[in-house]
Amino acid sequence: MRGLWNIRWLCFLSWLEIGAPGVLPRVVQATLGAVGAHLPLARHVARSVDSWLLALCQQRQQGGRPLLALNGDEWAAALRQDILVRPFEPAQIQRHHAWLGWRLEAEFLRLVRLLEGPEDAMQRAGWLSCEVRYWALVATLIRLGQVYQALAAWQGEEQAQHSYRLAAARVWQRAIRGDQAA
Numbered sequence: 001m002r003g004l005w006n007i008r009w010l011c012f013l014s015w016l017e018i019g020a021p022g023v024l025p026r027v028v029q030a031t032l033g034a035v036g037a038h039l040p041l042a043r044h045v046a047r048s049v050d051s052w053l054l055a056l057c058q059q060r061q062q063g064g065r066p067l068l069a070l071n072g073d074e075w076a077a078a079l080r081q082d083i084l085v086r087p088f089e090p091a092q093i094q095r096h097h098a099w100l101g102w103r104l105e106a107e108f109l110r111l112v113r114l115l116e117g118p119e120d121a122m123q124r125a126g127w128l129s130c131e132v133r134y135w136a137l138v139a140t141l142i143r144l145g146q147v148y149q150a151l152a153a154w155q156g157e158e159q160a161q162h163s164y165r166l167a168a169a170r171v172w173q174r175a176i177r178g179d180q181a182a
Helices: 004-017 025-032 036-062 073-082 097-116 129-155 157-177
Strands: none
Touching: 004 036, 004 097, 004 129, 025 036, 025 129, 036 097, 036 129, 036 157, 073 097, 097 129, 097 157, 129 157
C-alpha cells in the first residue's frame, strides 16, 4: 500500500514517545538485549532522522520506486536479518573511519527497509508484526546513535556531523536510484 510508511513512522514515533509499551521488558531483553536502557538515545536519533526519512520515502513514492524490501530474495533475506538486530556491544564498535562510515550507511538503509517492509516479513513467535517492526527500528536507531557517538569521540563533533550527513546523502542517492547494492 502506497504511503503506508508515513503512517508506520508516525505511529512508531508516538509509541516510542509514550514509553514503548506492549512486549514485556524481560521478553524484549531476552530477545534483543538491553534496548530498554537505550530508549532515550533511540528517541533522540528518531527525532534527528524524522524529516530526512519521511522526505526520502515520499520522494521514492513519487518516483514510483518499488519498496526496497520487495526487490527480490536479497531484500527478503536482509529483512529477516534486520528484525533480529541488537544494539552494539561496546567491543563491537570499531574505531576506524571507514568502518564507522560504512556502518552509518548500513543502519540508514536498515531504517528504510524496516519502514517500507511488508507486514508479513515482520514475524516473531508471540509478537505482533508492529512490535517486531518497532523494536527492530528501536535497535537500529540505537545503533545509529552508537556509531555517531563513536565517531564524535574519535574525530570530534564537527567531523562526526559531516560523516553523518554524508552517509545520509549516499543512502538517499542509492535509495532514490533503487540501487540493489544498497
